[in-house]
Every structure is written in C-alpha cells, then in structure tokens.
Amino acid sequence: MSLPRIAIDAMGGDEGVRTMIEGAALARRRHDRFKFLLVGDETRIKAALETHPGMSGASEILHCDDVVAGDELPSRALRRAKTTSMGLAVDAVKRGEAGAAVSAGNTGALMAMSKLALRTMPGLDRPALAALLPTLGENDVIMLDLGANRDCDARNLVQFAIMGAAYSRIVTGRERPRVRLLNIGTEETKGTEDIQAAADALRAADNLAMDFAGYVEADKINRGECDVVVCDGFSGNIALKAIEGAARFVTDLLRQAFTSSIRSKVGFLVSRPATELLKHHLDPNNHNGAVFLGLNGVVVKSHGSANAKGVANAVEVAARLLEDDITNRIANDLGKIDTQGFNGK
Helix, strand or coil, X not given: CCCCCEEEECCCCXXXXXXXXXXHHHHHHHCCCCCEEEEECHHHHHHHHCCCHHHHCCEEEEECCECCCCCCCHHHHXXXXXXXXXXXXXXXXXXXXXXXXXXXXXXXXXXXXXXXXXXXXXXXXXXXXXXXXXXCCCCCEEEECCCCCCCCXXXXXXXXXXXXXXXXXXXXXXXXXXXXEECCCCCCCCCCHHHHHHHHHHHHCCCCCCEEEEEECHHHHHHCCCCEEECCHHHHHHXXXXXXXXXXXXXXXXXXXXXXXXXXXXXXXXXHHHHHHHHHHHCHXXXXXXXXXXXXXXXXXXXXXXXXXXXXXXXXXXXXXXXXXXHHHHHHHXXXXXXXXXXXX
C-alpha cells in the first residue's frame, strides 16, 4: 500500500540535519514504501543523504535555511511560518504536498503553526498533544493533553477522551480502550468540578467505543491498567516530566550501583539481560513521537534530543496515523456524542 509522503523538518531538534535524515532513512529501511519531503538547507541535506543512498530516490528537497530556535517565542516564530523549515513542513500538509509533518523543533511554535495552517477539526474546541508512555502491560498507554492547553473545562476533557480512544484503537487494536481521567484519587467525589462533570458525561455516553473506568492517580499511569489517560495540559506536562525524571533516576542509580565495586561489576555481568531489558523499556527513543490530535492533518512532534532511532519511531507514528485515517476516526466518534450543549459544569 502506498502512503502520502511525509514532510520532515530536517533543521529541528538538538542534533539537526544529520540525525533527522538518519532517522528518516532508518524508517525507510524498515518500510520501503515511505517517501519524504525534506525541508531545510539543501546543501546540508544532500551531504547527509550521501551516507543513505536509498533515500535519494524516495525524497524531494525543499530548500530553506531559516530555523525556529528552541527557545523562540511561539508568537515570534508564527510570524516566520512561511520562511522556516518547520512552517514549510506544516504548510506542505495544508497544501496537500505531504500527508503528515514530523518536527523535533520548538513544541510551542509547532503547535501554533499547526493550528493556524491546519485548523481544528469541526466539532472540536482545541487540539491536544498526545504521547505513548511505557507500561507494565502488553501495550503503551496514551496520555493527553501534555501541554497544548493549560486550562481545560469538562467539555475539553470529554473531547480529549474521544480523541485518545480513537488513537488507542489504532495503537493497541482494542475495540473499546480503557479510558481514565487523571485525578488526585479514585473516589467519585475527588477532583475539580470540571473533572467530575467530564466523568459524568463519559459514564453516560455508552455509545462511544471506549470503556470509561473512572479515575487514575499519577502513580498508576504506567501500571498497564488503562489504555488512555486524560488530563489538562498543565497537569499532564508535570506528570510526564515526573515520569521521565523517575526513569532517568532509576537508570542513573543502576549505573552508579553497578560501577561502585568489583563485586558490583560482576553482578552487572550476571544481571545484564535483565538490565538491558529495563534500559530498552525506559529509553524514551523507543516511545518517541507525540501527536497533535484534533487538527485537519497529521503533525508529529519528535523529542528534541531524540537519536536516529527515536526519529524513525516518530516517522512510523506519522505513517501509522495516515494509514489508519486518524482524522476520520475522530470525526466519526465526535458525531456520537453531543458536546455542543455541554457547558462543562
């Protein structure tokens, strides 16, 4: 099956062109039907392509030497959307020259450009940033929103749940993903008025393709007990950073423990298969590729520090969402619930 080509912001991220091209090439080696529009400095892109000869016939270069800085204000970056590699990659989706865009650049700028160019889907108030997180279960858990919307009312949370469930059906294959709202407790009386109102609406919406299972606390996100965790962007971003920090703490602690003495080094050799499995599970590159759900097009945000493997995973996320037509899935599910008269209180 052929897929629309994927626009790659080759200039974004901490490592820039070399890593973005290497990641795209790795994704193509896994899936030779992938085709790319590589947006960025043509000289640097061509130099990077020399080590990946299989990419030349599958790629077109759109020259651009203007880059959005990692610390640039979204409002300032937005004024340069038509001249930056990030803006042109997103614009390619709007113009139908690419099916999806992938960037490892400034998250706020990417969200602003994507919202302006692609617009929010009919029936949705706001898009949300969703990502896959590792769990102890068979599948990753989808969490949203992770920072696109600081303040969210009950109506927003209900819409996020619908979008997250649609994404989860693609990733997990479950017909009815288990959806929970992030809260400070699992009792029905816990949480803000908006969280409680969203829970009431989701319990009553038995025609949706999801199993709403109430609330989940932050320490249970990675237990594998649910498929989708829904929250406002402020809480979600804090929870995500805490999870990432805990993962780094565990790996650093193990590294220190296994190098503290000769006996520890011997112990490391004995337990190496288990520690390698742990390292693989906690490596953020294996779960890279956050998605702006709710737009009229597919945009995937790669982590700025992602290596080539991480970029390849982000490219594969974009391809999978194109293949499974995430936009129409969300639109169909939105039609099953009336949120127009939902006041969020």
